[in-house]
Amino acid sequence: MGVSESEESSLLLDEKLLRFMEQLELLEEKxxxxxxxxxxxxxxxxxxxxxxxxxxVSALQxxxxxxxxxxxxxxxxxxxxxxxxxxxxTQTCSKESGKxxxxxxxxxxxxEGVRRRNRPKREIAESTSSDKAPAGKxxxxxxxxxxxxxxxxxxxxxxxxxxxxxxxxxxxxEIAALQTAVLSARQELKHSLQNKHTPGERLSNSAGQxxxxxxxxxxxxxxAEKQLSATDSQ
Amino acid sequence: MAGRGKLIAVIGDEDTxxxxxxxxxxxLNKNRKPNFLVVEKETSITEIEETFKSFLARNDIGIIxxxxxxxxxxxxxxxxxxxxxxxxxxxxxxxxxxxxxxxxILRRAKGMFSAxxxx
Numbered sequence: 001m002g003v004s005e006s007e008e009s010s011l012l013l014d015e016k017l018l019r020f021m022e023q024l025e026l027l028e029e030k031x032x033x034x035x036x037x038x039x040x041x042x043x044x045x046x047x048x049x050x051x052x053x054x055x056x057v058s059a060l061q062x063x064x065x066x067x068x069x070x071x072x073x074x075x076x077x078x079x080x081x082x083x084x085x086x087x088x089x090t091q092t093c094s095k096e097s098g099k100x101x102x103x104x105x106x107x108x109x110x111x112e113g114v115r116r117r118n119r120p121k122r123e124i125a126e127s128t129s130s131d132k133a134p135a136g137k138x139x140x141x142x143x144x145x146x147x148x149x150x151x152x153x154x155x156x157x158x159x160x161x162x163x164x165x166x167x168x169x170x171x172x173x174e175i176a177a178l179q180t181a182v183l184s185a186r187q188e189l190k191h192s193l194q195n196k197h198t199p200g201e202r203l204s205n206s207a208g209q210x211x212x213x214x215x216x217x218x219x220x221x222x223x224a225e226k227q228l229s230a231t232d233s234q
Numbered sequence: 235m236a237g238r239g240k241l242i243a244v245i246g247d248e249d250t251x252x253x254x255x256x257x258x259x260x261x262l263n264k265n266r267k268p269n270f271l272v273v274e275k276e277t278s279i280t281e282i283e284e285t286f287k288s289f290l291a292r293n294d295i296g297i298i299x300x301x302x303x304x305x306x307x308x309x310x311x312x313x314x315x316x317x318x319x320x321x322x323x324x325x326x327x328x329x330x331x332x333x334x335x336x337x338x339i340l341r342r343a344k345g346m347f348s349a350x351x352x353x
Binding site for chain 2: 180
């Protein structure tokens with residue numbers, strides 16, 4: 001009976017260990033992608049710096065008012081793992097920053113083809129009033145898109161840098177979730193290892209094999225606890 | 235605050251901070267406290283450590299990204315942090331590539347595989 005029980009617990013341990021290993025492997029993979037993406041971002045930023053000038057892409061250019069466009073939602077699961085998911089902030093700025101970005105790209109003639117010069121006055125008044133409204137909005141939210149801190153007409157490479165850093169941010173949330181999963185899997189594994197060792201010793205104690213055995217089992221247990229705490233402190 | 239989600243904080247060199255701020259994680263709150271720290275040559279270790287601890291204490295921060303070479307300077311503070319929120323992520327910097335053997339989390343996970351555990 002005891003043998004089958006121990007076998008069962010061993011199988012369970014193996015399963016947990018395999019899951020732990022899988023998580024570690026996934027973490028390593030994601031780390032590699034993360035590192036290559038961040039390198040790409042720096043490379044694009046350096047290119048932008050080369051184009052715009054050394055001081056143009058630096059901490060001095062940060063706006064005086066900064067609002068987050070991305071945030072993370074955290075959710076603690078039952079097994080102790082924490083889920084991190086990135087999302088656009090639920091403020092109006094996130095929507096309008098998209099408009100701003102388009103505004104940068106849309107510079108140039110608004111109407112394609114031949115322009116009608118002799119228009120009736122009423123029509124002209126209507127069109128100018130409709131143009132003014134979004135312009136005012138744009139001015140208000142000009143600081144929302146971080147790209148604008150570095151100028152109105154920023155090079156394409158800075159936009160590339162922004163997009164790779166956005167990907168990096170998403171990936172960082174995934175890695176954070178995976179890290180907590182790895183740690184909780186390790187904790188679980190440690191507990192089940194402990195449980196696997198202790199019941200056997202308790203059985204031998206209950207068989208009444210003498211007080212010497214009893215004390216030795218206790219000291220072993222203490223030793224194991226010490227080692228575990230030592231690994232923790234590492 | 236719960237509906238809004240948590241922030242991502244950064245402690246890093248200029249390029250790292252600029253990049254992540256471009257990505258849209260930056261915030262200056264009502265007390266003009268930023269959620270990032272640009273570490274320069276003259277930034278002291280105590281300043282870094284204090285900022286890191288203040289980020290840990292803030293409940294609106296979900297993830298702290300920190301350059302690994304800066305993490306090395308305040309390793310004791312990072313090792314002492316055991317909670318899962320905020321999660322601390324060590325990231326590479328331009329001059330210092332990422333070294334998994336230095337990562338606090340991976341070292342903690344590796345501690346599992348000492349010979350004593352499998353006796």
